[in-house]
Amino acid sequence: MSTDGASTNGHASKAEMDPNQNGDENKKTYHKQATGLAWETVQAHSKENDLKLYGSCFCPFVHRVWISLEHKGLDYEYVEVDVYRKPKLLLDINPRGLVPALRHGEWGCYESTVLMEYLEDLNEGRPLLPKDPKLRAHSRLWSDHINRHIIPIFYRYLQAQEAKDQAEYAKELTEQIAKLVSAADEQGPFFLAGDHMSFVDVQMAPWVIRLEKVLTPYKGWPNPEPGSRWEKWVRAIEDAEPVKNTTSTDQLYLDSYERYAENRPNTSQVREAINSGKGLP
Ligand SMILES: N[C@@H](CCC(=O)N[C@@H](CS)C(=O)NCC(=O)O)C(=O)O
Known part of the structure; x- marks a missing residue:
């Protein structure tokens, strides 16, 4: 995958436009590939593994689980998914279609806090919860x-x-x-x-x-x-x-969050929940 393609720099050509751009190709959209040190970490964890993190590079909920995996020093595979196009491999684990999702062998689960607890319960690598x-x-x-x-x-x-x-x-x-x-x-x-x-x-x-x-x-x-x-x-x-x-790198976050900062339609379930006064997904 290139690091400077249309879909990774926050702009997209007409054919590739995302729903949050609402037909305006000048609008920035979310990145679909990590950059900087995060990209190096993706590459270091691209090999097939029993433990897989399905994530999207801009997502803070994914970021939590990813930091936990790195802190613990576990062997894992990072799999980037376009969470707004919801591939089957994500929906098979999480029918709500949200990242992060984790697969461990045949078993899968989701929800960032639950996943952090699961990794903790494996009792492998450096713990995050104290003993007391x-x-x-x-x-x-x-x-x-x-x-x-x-x-x-x-x-x-x-x-x-x-x-x-x-x-x-x-x-x-x-x-x-x-x-x-x-x-x-x-x-x-x-x-x-x-x-x-x-x-x-x-x-x-x-x-x-x-x-x-x-x-x-x-x-x-x-x-x-x-x-x-x-x-x-x-x-x-x-x-x-x-x-x-x-x-x-900073640009990934600037581009990926422009849709939230402008409160644009078709951004995400999080945006809808906030606008309708409901709890976050
Ligand atoms: N409560 C969930 C929230 C996860 C979440 O909102 N993820 C966003 C990406 S940052 C998502 O998957 N959005 C998909 C959508 O809006 O359809 C968690 O803690 O894991």
């Missing part, structure tokens, strides 16, 4: 906070077209992140004490990356305050090898 039951519950509690209170507001804010709404959602996102940070170990740099990434860090990492690479350019989301605990955490996440090795 109370710390495990603490990790699950704050993962739930991310899923319920941070991710929906991230999309609501990104899709908001009115300045008034953007200001309201920026405030709410700031408050929800502040709650998460206040639950983190005081020193860090990660969520739990000690110098290692764990479950909550991986749950949050894809959105840490997209705050800077998507929400800042499109909606003016501010950089973390210098010297703050939040800044320390953001830098630790960005510098973690499993995160770096699964992150593409």
Whole structure:
């Protein structure tokens, strides 16, 4: 596959246009192949394997599972799918047609948090959940906070077209992140004490990356305050090898999220859920 083809640079020729472009070839669309270090990781994991991650390179939910696989150092195969054209091999695992999906031998499953738990339960490679039951519950509690209170507001804010709404959602996102940070170990740099990434860090990492690479350019989301605990955490996440090795170059995120930033029709199930006030898929 070429790295600079029409379907990988965010533009597409008329014949290849995606539904979210709504017939306008000048609109950027989602990338269909990772770039930068993430592309190197795809290539290093292109060989047939019993454990397969079906993913789309721009997707933050996929990013979670991918970071987990890299953190654990498991053998796996990364399979890129065009999630809006829903190949049968994806629908066979996930009738909802969402990525990430995982196949392990004959068995398949989906939902990013469930998949992270599954990989944890394999007890192979570096764990992400701590041993202590109370710390495990603490990790699950704050993962739930991310899923319920941070991710929906991230999309609501990104899709908001009115300045008034953007200001309201920026405030709410700031408050929800502040709650998460206040639950983190005081020193860090990660969520739990000690110098290692764990479950909550991986749950949050894809959105840490997209705050800077998507929400800042499109909606003016501010950089973390210098010297703050939040800044320390953001830098630790960005510098973690499993995160770096699964992150593409900035342009991929800029192009892939233009449809959300413009709240364009035919973008995704996530966009529809936000606009109709329903829970995320
Ligand atoms: N709750 C799911 C959400 C996954 C999800 O929304 N994935 C998006 C891509 S980022 C998707 O598959 N969209 C397909 C569609 O909108 O049809 C999870 O945590 O895995």
